[in-house]
Amino acid sequence: MEKLSEWTTRIALVLILVVVTLPILLGYAWLLISTFSLRTFGLMPVNARGELGGFTLRNWSFLKDPLIWQVTINTLVFALGITVGVVFLSALAGYALSRMSFPGRRFTLTLTLLLHAFPSITLLLAIYFVLRWISAVPIIGGLLGYNTLGGVTLVSTAMQLPLGIWLMKGFFDNVPWDMERAALIDGCSRLRAWWAIILPQIRPGIFALAIFSFIQGWGYYSFLIPYSFMIDQTRSTISTYLNNMISTTSPVNYGQVAAVGLFQLIPVLLFFLLAQKSLLRIFSGGTKGAA
Amino acid sequence: MRVRLNNVSKNFDGTMVVKNLNLNIEDGEFMALLGPSGCGKTTTLLMIAGIYRPSEGTIEFDGRIVNRVPAKDRHLGMVFQSYALYPHMTVYENLAFPLTIQRKPKTEIRREVIQMAEMLGLTEVLDRKPGMLSGGQQQRVALGRALIKKPRLLLFDEPLSNLDARLRVTMRAEIKRLQKELSITTIYVTHDQTEALTMADRIAVMRDGALEAVGPAEMLYERPPTLFTAEFIGHPPMNLLDVALEERGEEVYARLGALLLKIPRSRTPRRFASRVKMGIRPQHVTLARQGGYPAKVYLIEPQGNQDVIICDIEGAHVSLVAAPHHNLTMGDMVNIAFHMENAHFYESDSGRSLL
Numbered sequence: 001m002e003k004l005s006e007w008t009t010r011i012a013l014v015l016i017l018v019v020v021t022l023p024i025l026l027g028y029a030w031l032l033i034s035t036f037s038l039r040t041f042g043l044m045p046v047n048a049r050g051e052l053g054g055f056t057l058r059n060w061s062f063l064k065d066p067l068i069w070q071v072t073i074n075t076l077v078f079a080l081g082i083t084v085g086v087v088f089l090s091a092l093a094g095y096a097l098s099r100m101s102f103p104g105r106r107f108t109l110t111l112t113l114l115l116h117a118f119p120s121i122t123l124l125l126a127i128y129f130v131l132r133w134i135s136a137v138p139i140i141g142g143l144l145g146y147n148t149l150g151g152v153t154l155v156s157t158a159m160q161l162p163l164g165i166w167l168m169k170g171f172f173d174n175v176p177w178d179m180e181r182a183a184l185i186d187g188c189s190r191l192r193a194w195w196a197i198i199l200p201q202i203r204p205g206i207f208a209l210a211i212f213s214f215i216q217g218w219g220y221y222s223f224l225i226p227y228s229f230m231i232d233q234t235r236s237t238i239s240t241y242l243n244n245m246i247s248t249t250s251p252v253n254y255g256q257v258a259a260v261g262l263f264q265l266i267p268v269l270l271f272f273l274l275a276q277k278s279l280l281r282i283f284s285g286g287t288k289g290a291a
Numbered sequence: 292m293r294v295r296l297n298n299v300s301k302n303f304d305g306t307m308v309v310k311n312l313n314l315n316i317e318d319g320e321f322m323a324l325l326g327p328s329g330c331g332k333t334t335t336l337l338m339i340a341g342i343y344r345p346s347e348g349t350i351e352f353d354g355r356i357v358n359r360v361p362a363k364d365r366h367l368g369m370v371f372q373s374y375a376l377y378p379h380m381t382v383y384e385n386l387a388f389p390l391t392i393q394r395k396p397k398t399e400i401r402r403e404v405i406q407m408a409e410m411l412g413l414t415e416v417l418d419r420k421p422g423m424l425s426g427g428q429q430q431r432v433a434l435g436r437a438l439i440k441k442p443r444l445l446l447f448d449e450p451l452s453n454l455d456a457r458l459r460v461t462m463r464a465e466i467k468r469l470q471k472e473l474s475i476t477t478i479y480v481t482h483d484q485t486e487a488l489t490m491a492d493r494i495a496v497m498r499d500g501a502l503e504a505v506g507p508a509e510m511l512y513e514r515p516p517t518l519f520t521a522e523f524i525g526h527p528p529m530n531l532l533d534v535a536l537e538e539r540g541e542e543v544y545a546r547l548g549a550l551l552l553k554i555p556r557s558r559t560p561r562r563f564a565s566r567v568k569m570g571i572r573p574q575h576v577t578l579a580r581q582g583g584y585p586a587k588v589y590l591i592e593p594q595g596n597q598d599v600i601i602c603d604i605e606g607a608h609v610s611l612v613a614a615p616h617h618n619l620t621m622g623d624m625v626n627i628a629f630h631m632e633n634a635h636f637y638e639s640d641s642g643r644s645l646l
Contacts, residue, residue: 176373176375178371178372178373178375179373179375179377181337181340181342181362181369181371181375182369182371182375182376182377182436183377184341184342184361184362184363185340185341185342185362185363185365185367185368185369185446186363186388186389186392186436186440187363187389187392187393187440188363188392189361189363192392197377200377200379201378201379203379
């Protein structure tokens with residue numbers, strides 16, 4: 001009797017999970033199937049007469065276009081730029097906010113949280129003027145100004161920083177003070193202690209932040225800023241490239257859109273497969289082995 | 292290295308944690324800072340280490356003021372209560388770390404680490420991470436890391452409180468032996484009076500951020516200069532009884548309720564105070580076959596080699612140490628004798644000794 005109820009609970013649980021996950025799984029299945037089909041009827045690839053068939057590689061022909069590779073490299077530079085920028089600056093700022101006492105510390109903390117909650121769309125106009133202004137500065141303007149990959153990276157990094165700083169601060173808070181004191185007494189400067197002793201303790205946190213930042217840069221979330229501030233097609237990122245495909249006046253080839261989408265998904269999936277272990281470890285804390 | 296604290300104070304956001312501390316530590320001396328938790332002893336140690344900067348006063352190393360010298364330039368080693376080992380490094384790397392920072396050549400580091408590991412019995416575990424070591428081994432690694440750069444001053448912050456009782460006794464002896472062999476000036480913070488009494492050359496008793504008493508163990512045990520020291524040092528704790536001093540002709544008596552205890556000349560208070568506490572160690576109160584004063588057994592605490600018997604007498608509790616097998620039970624009537632040649636007298640309000 002008891003065994004029976006245990007089984008029914010288990011079956012019920014699995015059923016609930018299946019029902020909830022199904023729409024997402026179906027979505028991915030459709031994405032995968034439609035990239036290799038002329039068109040689809042539901043999940044079924046069909047030919048012109050509506051019969052099963054119509055398999056094609058035509059949707060992937062965009063890979064032959066040199067522009068996609070240029071765009072991919074742009075996106076990679078963009079995403080990696082954000083990742084490096086966000087991780088480096090958050091690790092420094094988070095440490096300062098966690099460990100140092102300086103005037104305005106509380107204010108900075110509150111402001112950081114506030115900025116995180118601030119909708120970035122409202123800043124678009126102001127950012128436009130700032131980037132235009134940077135463009136006018138010689139040398140720097142060409143790297144970080146309007147309509148440059150650098151400028152867009154800079155702005156996107158800034159948008160990500162509040163969250164990153166808070167995350168890092170939380171991780172630093174969990175590193176015991178004694179460990180840092182020991183490093184100072186052993187002969188480290190504050191910076192050296194940060195680099196050689198404290199950072200290794202929060203490696204899972206750094207990893208997590210790096211992954212989140214990369215995905216933000218790579219995926220569709222960061223569409224708005226490249227879309228607004230980069231007009232050259234050769235400088236666009238995958239998300240703006242995708243957007244162009246949908247918004248052109250000619251009929252949209254959804255098979256091709258799906259193929260580009262899948263292409264965009266591949267690095268993220270790989271990243272997750274490789275990083276799954278470290279991602280899960282975040283929740284077990286960063287000071288494993290500390291007595 | 293000689294260490295000298297001159298009027299050192301520390302306040303955190305207006306709270307005085309250490310108050311006007313004056314302390315001299317001689318070269319090669321083992322000084323214990325003893326006090327209950329929150330008395331400012333760890334703060335004092337961290338000021339000496341260069342982690343905190345004193346709010347007022349100066350700290351001198353060999354006559355040189357070091358208030359503004361950062362921790363890394365103070366040539367000291369420190370062992371923490373939590374050991375504070377670097378969990379991402381192996382034992383070898385932990386031990387080598389202070390030397391790596393000094394950019395010593397690799398071969399020299401290797402030699403020093405292996406020598407240190409041999410001395411501390413860590414040779415077998417050099418490749419392990421601290422998380423895989425026992426508490427005692429972690430403690431030894433922490434000690435080795437503090438010693439390896441041949442510091443001129445060694446600081447301990449409650450290093451034994453995370454060990455089990457047996458290991459604590461072993462490590463106590465080991466640290467003391469090492470300190471004597473290397474004759475490094477040592478400051479040892481503890482709340483455990485046994486550690487302070489057994490290890491230190493001199494003990495500085497702290498209370499509420501201020502220095503209460505300084506002296507060698509015997510001095511603090513035999514003639515505690517303040518009420519707090521009397522209470523804090525010694526096991527079982529000293530009996531402290533409210534008494535009134537009475538002068539009758541040539542003789543001085545301490546009145547405890549209806550009892551009159553004659554005070555020998557050697558123990559007569561220098562001056563009389565209105566409220567007086569008499570201190571007498573449980574070792575100096577005995578069960579008397581004849582004479583003595585009637586008391587009722589309130590509680591018996593067997594301790595193996597001896598029993599502590601707490602008696603009710605004149606509305607006060609007096610504990611005494613007796614040999615086991617006394618066949619007493621709670622509620623029995625006994626006669627107890629006070630060995631007044633070992634009594635102490637303190638002014639209740641100031642806590643100062645009247646002897």
